[in-house]
Amino acid sequence: MxxxxxxxxxxxxxxxxxxxxxxxxxxxxxxxxxxxxxxxxxSFLSYVQDPFYYLEYLIPDIRQFSLFFTSIFLSFAVSAGTMATGFFAAVFLWRTKIKILANLKWLIFILIPVPPYVYALSCSSAAGVAGVSFTGWTAVYFVYLISFLPFSILICLLGLASVKSDFIDAGRIFSPDGEVFSKIIAGLSKPFLIAGGIIIFLLCLMDYSVPSLYSRSVYPLEIFAEYSSSGDTSGAFLMALPLVFISVLLVLTAVRYIKEISWEFSKNPDHSINQLKFPGYVNYIKITAFLIAFAGVFVLFITLISETxxxxxxxxxxxxxxxxxxxxxxxxxxxxxxxxxxxxxxxxxxxxxxxxxxxxxxxxxxxxxxxxxxxxxxxxxxxxxxxxxxxxxxxxxxxxxxxxxxxxxxxxxxxxxxxxxxxxxxxxxxxxxxxxxxxxxxxxxxxxxxxxxxxxxxxxxxxxxxxxxxxxxxxxxxxxxxxxxxxxxxxxxxxxxxxxxxxxxxxxxxxxxxxxxxxxxxxxxxxxxxx
The missing domain is CATH 1.10.3720.10 (MetI-like)
Incomplete structure (x- = not known):
């Protein structure tokens, strides 16, 4: 045997x-x-039973087309602006030798899960005190920017930490610091930046809470309104298919870049990026991006405490x-x-x-x-x-x-x-x-x-x-x-x-x-x- x-x-x-x-x-x-x-x-069973009735949900009218492209444009603008601001703020935090400022990133990180509607209240309150008009799409955009910025900074810091110092040192031998920054640091951080930008795009695209607070309509709110008025889940699902289609394409793109990430990070604060010399305007951009992030945290707590x-x-x-x-x-x-x-x-x-x-x-x-x-x-x-x-x-x-x-x-x-x-x-x-x-x-x-x-x-x-x-x-x-x-x-x-x-x-x-x-x-x- x-x-x-x-x-x-x-x-x-x-x-x-x-x-x-x-x-x-x-x-x-x-x-x-x-x-x-x-x-x-x-939805499939409902469509089979009455295809002509549900066909109108598959073909958006002019208003729904307008809301759909408004949502796409808003999400793209929020994603691009947030990732750009987060990247330069992350570079500032990574390079700074002031310990208090470097440790501020931990306070920013713990605020990542704070819901956007909390930032909406704090920003509106601060604007009211300052006597500044804070309404419409400008308010919606700025609230999203501030609320997603902590997540963006985290993603960008991970991207910077993934760049090996050997690549930077080798690049500085043959190229000026500006090219090293744009081609090596930003280039090697690209998988994080694109994947993070796609996630922010999708989170913004699917949310209607902030636009509704400022009396602005977006496509997800139209889906919710349709279900609330008719109780027809099949119709609401068919209306959402354009959003789902766009989102699936973006998820497939995000997966491609996530697979390029090595997930090996440098924890050494004396990273070679600290030795790079940037043009003056880049330094101003970094400081401005950091101040925006800091202002978001500061205004959040000050306004909520004072309004309470x-x-x-x-x-x-x-x-x-x-x-x-x-x-x-x-x-x-x-x-x-x-x-x-x-x-x-x-x-x-x-x-x-x-x-x-x-x-x-x-x-x-x-x-x-x-x-x-x-x-x-x-x-x-x-x-x-x-x-x-x-x-x-x-x-x-x-x-x-x-x-x-x-x-x-x-x-x-x-x-x-x-x-x-x-x-x-x-x-x-x-x-x-x-x-x-x-x-x-x-x-x-x-x-x-x-x-x-x-x-x-x-x-x-x-x-x-x-x-x-x-x-x-x-x-x-x-x-x-x-x-x-x-x-x-x-x-x-x-x-x-x-x-x-x-x-x-x-x-x-x-x-x-x-x-x-x-x-x-x-x-x-x-x-x-x-x-």
Whole structure:
């Protein structure tokens, strides 16, 4: 009788590791794609039953064409302006020798998850105090620019950190510093800049909260208005297809550039970029970009604190909204924990870099192609029509809405942590441990804990500001903190809304601080391992 080969498995034989990993992948695919799949099936069936009626949704009228191209132009302008400003601000922060200014980037980073509507309130308040008119598309553009700038600076700093000093030193031998900066530094940072710009473009394209605050219409708001007036999910989905088509093309482009990133970063502050000498006008641009970023942070806190009035009014606003705060925290906590198994499994697929890794990157970025209201409509279609048990009308559906929208961001955080860490201990644990569960409990989870904490905290912070999907799926009588704030922003209550926006900022900043601590701890562990 022939002894079996070590490690060989039968067709139906799965190890514990395979079962856990497969379960995580199934969880991710289910929470992300089931709502979109249900919406697609429902729309297809409706179109087949009455093609002439739904054909009008596929052919936009003149007004819808105008809104569509307005949204495209706005998103492009915001993306280009934000990435350009963020790049020069990042160069300033990377080169500065003033420690206080260099450390300011950490404050900027923890404000990345702050919702754009909070910046809308702070900018409008500051403009009112200064006696400056702050309305229309100018206000919409500036609010988006300020709100996406922290994310842009982070992406650009990662791009700068990915440039090896040897390339800069070699380039300075044969070319002037200006060419080294434009061809080597900016050139090697291009994958980060393009991928980051595409993400900002898509986030802006799918959002309607800021334009609606300034009485401006965009195409996603038209989709939401159509669903609100008719309740026709199929018509709303067909209307959204132009947005989805553009977004899919951009996601495919982003994946191409993401695959070019090495994910190896320099942590040395004495980078060769510090020795480059720029023309005077470039220095002015860098300082101006940094001042814009600093002003956004400064104005955010100063206006919210001054508009709140006093500590008593702040606590009164928070106390009156305690039911909404409790609901929001419960939903975000549950979903931020549930997302981790799925994020771990998918990030592992991305790390493998096999022939399907491009497909997995597309699946990870898929939530960016779907307008948030469609996620809510898909969940209603799923739980109220396709599933044998009805969850529509419960708080479980908002949990699924957050999972569908933000699990991808947890995947990316865990992927970056895993790529920047040392996997030798994990490989050794899988070889010498008594079983996968032992290595998971003793080695893998402790090593990945900073990444898990960071991914969960970022998910929690993003969930706090979610509006588009939760606005549709929240059960009657329930509302999140963002829904309450958004209502106040439209109908008044300046002191109350300022207090709630300040509380939202502090809450999201606290979650961002957890992400920052996780990054610091991961870097410390990596240096300790190297020693």
């Amino acid at each position: 022939t002894a079996p080969c070590p490690g060989k498995k039968g067709i139906f034989s799965l190890s514990v590791e395979d079962i856990i990993h497969t379960g995580g992948l199934i969880l991710y695919l289910a929470v992300v794609f089931l709502p979109a799949g249900a919406l697609f099936c429902l 009035g006093s500590a008593g009014l702040f606590f009164s606003s928070v106390t009156n909204a305690m039911d909404n705060i409790r609901t929001t925290i419960v939903i975000c906590l549950i979903s931020s924990v549930v997302c981790i198994p799925a994020a771990l499994a998918v990030s592992k697929e991305l790390i493998k870099n096999h022939k399907y890794s491009n497909l997995w990157w597309i699946l990870v970025l898929f939530p960016l192609v779907l307008p948030p209201p469609l996620t809510g409509m898909g969940l209603i279609s799923l739980w109220n029509g396709f599933m044998p048990f009805v969850l529509h009308g419960t708080l479980i559906v908002p949990v699924f809405a957050l999972l569908s929208r933000f699990t991808s961001f947890a995947v990316i955080i865990l992927f970056v942590f895993s790529k920047s860490g040392d996997t030798l201990l994990i490989d050794a644990a899988q070889i010498f441990s008594r079983g996968y569960l032992d290595s998971l409990k003793g080695i893998i989870l402790p090593l990945l804990m900073p990444g898990i904490a960071g991914a969960s905290a970022l998910f929690f912070a993003l969930g706090l500001g979610e509006l588009g999907a939760t606005l549709i799926v929240m059960p009657p009588g329930e509302a999140t903190l963002t829904m309450r704030i958004y209502n106040y922003l439209h109908y008044g209550g300046s002191e109350t809304v300022a207090g709630l926006c300040l509380f939202m900022t502090l809450l999201t900043a606290a979650a961002g601080l957890i992400v920052l601590i996780a990054i610091k701890r991961d870097n410390h562990s990596e240096r300790y391992a190297d020693d």
